[in-house]
Amino acid sequence: MSHAATTPERYGLLAEFDSPQTLLDAAHAVQRAGYTKTDAFSPMPIHGLAEALGFEEHLIPKIVLGAGILGLIAGYGLEYWTQVIAFPENIGGRPYHAWVAFIPPAYETTILFAALSCFFSLILLCGLPKPYHPVFNHPRFSTASADKFFLVIEATDPKFSMDATKTFLDGLGAKETVAVDE
Numbered sequence: 807m808s809h810a811a812t813t814p815e816r817y818g819l820l821a822e823f824d825s826p827q828t829l830l831d832a833a834h835a836v837q838r839a840g841y842t843k844t845d846a847f848s849p850m851p852i853h854g855l856a857e858a859l860g861f862e863e864h865l866i867p868k869i870v871l872g873a874g875i876l877g878l879i880a881g882y883g884l885e886y887w888t889q890v891i892a893f894p895e896n897i898g899g900r901p902y903h904a905w906v907a908f909i910p911p912a913y914e915t916t917i918l919f920a921a922l923s924c925f926f927s928l929i930l931l932c933g934l935p936k937p938y939h940p941v942f943n944h945p946r947f948s949t950a951s952a953d954k955f956f957l958v959i960e961a962t963d964p965k966f967s968m969d970a971t972k973t974f975l976d977g978l979g980a981k982e983t984v985a986v987d988e
Contacts, residue, residue, distance in 0.1 A: 815988040817940035818843075818960040819971050820947070821980035826852045829955035832978040833858035836959065839974065843963035847941065847956040869927045870920050877919025881912035940986050958986065 823829040830852055836844055837860050844859050846852075889895075890902045928934070941947050941958055950956050957980075959971055968985070975983045 816961045816968070817986045817988050818958050818963075818966070819968070819975060819983055820941055820944055820956055820958045820986045821975040821978070821983045822946060823955040823957065823979065824981055826850070826955060828979050829957060830855055830858055832957050832975070832980070835978050836957065840965050841959050841963050841971075842965075843960035845958050845960075847947070847950040847958075849951050849953060849955075852955075864931060866924065866927050866931060870924045873923030874916050874920035877916040878912055880919070881915025882908055884915075885911060940988050944984055944986055946982070 821832065823832060826848065829846060829848065833844070833846055833855055837858060842860065846855055846859060848855070885908045886903065889904070889908075894902045896902075941956065946954065947956065957975070959966060959975070961968075965971075972983050972985075
C-alpha cells in the first residue's frame with residue numbers, strides 16, 4: 807500500500823524584524839506596494855500599525871452603541887411597565903411614572919447590554935477562540951510575545967509571488983523571511 811506524498815499548502819511568508827520602527831516602516835511599504843492580505847505580530851502595541859496595514863473600522867462600535875441604546879430602552883421600558891402598567895402602587899403620593907427614579911437602573915442596563923455586546927461581538931467577529939494559526943509553525947515565532955516583530959503576507963493575496971514577495975520583504979530590512987505552511 808503506497809501513500810502519495812502530499813505537499814503542504816502554503817500560508818504565506820513571515821518576515822522577522824528587530825524593532826517596532828522597522829516593522830512599522832515595513833508595514834507602510836507593504837501597503838504602498840499593494841499587498842492587502844497582511845498581518846503583523848508584536849509583543850506590544852505599536853501606534854499606527856493597524857492603519858499601516860490597512861485595517862478598517864470594525865462593526866464593534868456600532869454594535870455596542872446599538873446594544874447600549876437597546877439596553878436603555880429595555881431597562882426604562884421594564885421599569886415603566888412594572889411601575890405604571892402592571893403593578894401601579896401609590897407610594898407616598900408619588901406619581902406612577904417617577905422618571906427620575908427610573909434613571910439609575912436604566913443606566914445600569916445600558917452599561918450591561920453595551921458591555922456584553924462588546925465582549926460577544928469581539929469574540930465572534932475576530933473568530934476567537936483561535937487556538938491554531940499557521941505562523942505558530944515557525945520555531946522563532948514564540949519570540950513574538952517577548953522581543954521580536956513579525957509581518958506576514960498571505961499567499962492568498964492577489965499580488966503574492968513566492969520569489970518576488972520574499973525579495974521584497976528581505977529588501978525592507980527583514981532579519982529573516984521564511985515560508986509558512988498551513
